[in-house]
Amino acid sequence: xxxxxxxxxxxxxxxxxxxxxxxxxxxxxxxxxxxxxxxxxxxxxxxxxxxxxxxxxxxxxxxxxxxxxxxxxxxxxxxxxxxxxxxxxxxxxxxxxxxxxxxxxxxxxxxxxxxxxxxxxxxxxxxxxxxxxxxxxxxxxxxxxxxxxxxxxxxxxxxxxxxxxxxxxxxxxxxxxxxxxxxxxxxxxxxxxxxxxxxxxxxxxxxxxxxxxxxxxxxxxxxxxxxxxxxxxxxxxxxxxxxxxxxxxxxxxxxxxxxxxxxxxxxxxxxxxxxxxxxxxxxxxxxxxxxxxxxxxxxxxxxxxxxxxxxxxxxxxxxxxxxxxxxxxxxxxxxxxxxxxxxxxxxxxxxxxxxxxxxxxxxxxxxxxxxxxxxxxxxxxxxxxxxxxxxxxxxxxxxxxxxxxxxxxxxxxxxxxxxxxxxxxxxx
Ligand code: GAL
Numbered sequence: 410x411x412x413x414x415x416x417x418x419x420x421x422x423x424x425x426x427x428x429x430x431x432x433x434x435x436x437x438x439x440x441x442x443x444x445x446x447x448x449x450x451x452x453x454x455x456x457x458x459x460x461x462x463x464x465x466x467x468x469x470x471x472x473x474x475x476x477x478x479x480x481x482x483x484x485x486x487x488x489x490x491x492x493x494x495x496x497x498x499x500x501x502x503x504x505x506x507x508x509x510x511x512x513x514x515x516x517x518x519x520x521x522x523x524x525x526x527x528x529x530x531x532x533x534x535x536x537x538x539x540x541x542x543x544x545x546x547x548x549x550x551x552x553x554x555x556x557x558x559x560x561x562x563x564x565x566x567x568x569x570x571x572x573x574x575x576x577x578x579x580x581x582x583x584x585x586x587x588x589x590x591x592x593x594x595x596x597x598x599x600x601x602x603x604x605x606x607x608x609x610x611x612x613x614x615x616x617x618x619x620x621x622x623x624x625x626x627x628x629x630x631x632x633x634x635x636x637x638x639x640x641x642x643x644x645x646x647x648x649x650x651x652x653x654x655x656x657x658x659x660x661x662x663x664x665x666x667x668x669x670x671x672x673x674x675x676x677x678x679x680x681x682x683x684x685x686x687x688x689x690x691x692x693x694x695x696x697x698x699x700x701x702x703x704x705x706x707x708x709x710x711x712x713x714x715x716x717x718x719x720x721x722x723x724x725x726x727x728x729x730x731x732x733x734x735x736x737x738x739x740x741x742x743x744x745x746x747x748x749x750x751x752x753x754x755x756x757x758x759x760x761x762x763x764x765x766x767x768x769x770x771x772x773x774x775x776x777x778x779x780x781x782x783x784x785x786x787x788x789x790x791x792x793x794x795x796x797x798x799x800x801x802x803x804x805x806x807x808x809x810x811x812x813x814x815x816x817x818x819x820x821x822x823x824x825x826x827x828x829x830x831x832x833x834x835x836x837x
Pocket of ligand 1: 452453458483484560667687718719720
């Protein structure tokens, strides 16, 4: 039917078209205004870590925000923290950064972190988080950190075939461990895979100290930084046990990244690795099955203990308008059930919110969760100092130096190293 519109129809039609077009532009702009760009500093660059980080990126983008990746390679995060400091000093902090433990308080003390109490309240974090973890995320009672997971550090990962080859059982005590290590060495298999980096040596020592001295000793030494304990006989025994492991490692360890040491166990080039359960993320990416291809066991002597390491993100006050929306989106996402399940299934850790079913998780994760709960009741739950959860960055770095030098020294005695640990505890 012909249009009965007056001659002005083209003008009117173009006005309508123009309005529609303008509305579309404004809608897009509005959406863009809502679509915040969030620059995220993290150090998850290994196979398993990167896969987990990609999940966070994808879920943030599904909220309409843009993830600007600011990955700084280097296991344990030392490199990332150095880069972060330069960015903050330059007055140009990233919107979000992977920071945990006392460093959260130190950054909050600089008044550079955005409080996220509104997100925590909306997400009921106080009722979902273990109290000792919630307190790490708060500064003067306000949430400034969003937790992601619970990693367990005191694990020993074992290649199942290698253990079968020597007809051994997973070692429960340190005497057992060295018997198994001797049998593996005799069979021509490198018993222990390790990367020659300070944080890996420190983490291995932290696990040995827990197994040799127990949780009460660990807390006296590393929570209270008690001088007599740090230089006492139990610490000397822990240091001797730690250094004894060296003879069961390979010469190619210098500078080796942790995930390449894990790959040695995955491929049977080595039999065992002391490492937190981010290592499980590497086994998963390699398609390995726990209980069949590899075993996850508590490190010798630490079956009733759990060294926790909780990854978290803080959100810096940034000048760019509109970013805050993306920061809050990300904070809420990190503690959401969907993200907690998907991320931790890949990362090797267990969810930090305590209300989730672990039905989709493997036996290592289920064991980790059961041990976390049990250790929480018996006093066996301890924070990892080697992974930024306990001592100040200054003391942690000083401990790294003492242990790294002791590990490579030809003649330093355990007592000399213990005395240096006591001195290092005074660093500030
Ligand atoms: C830890 C971190 C883990 C994992 C590991 C190796 O400090 O909490 O998520 O990334 O370093 O890089």
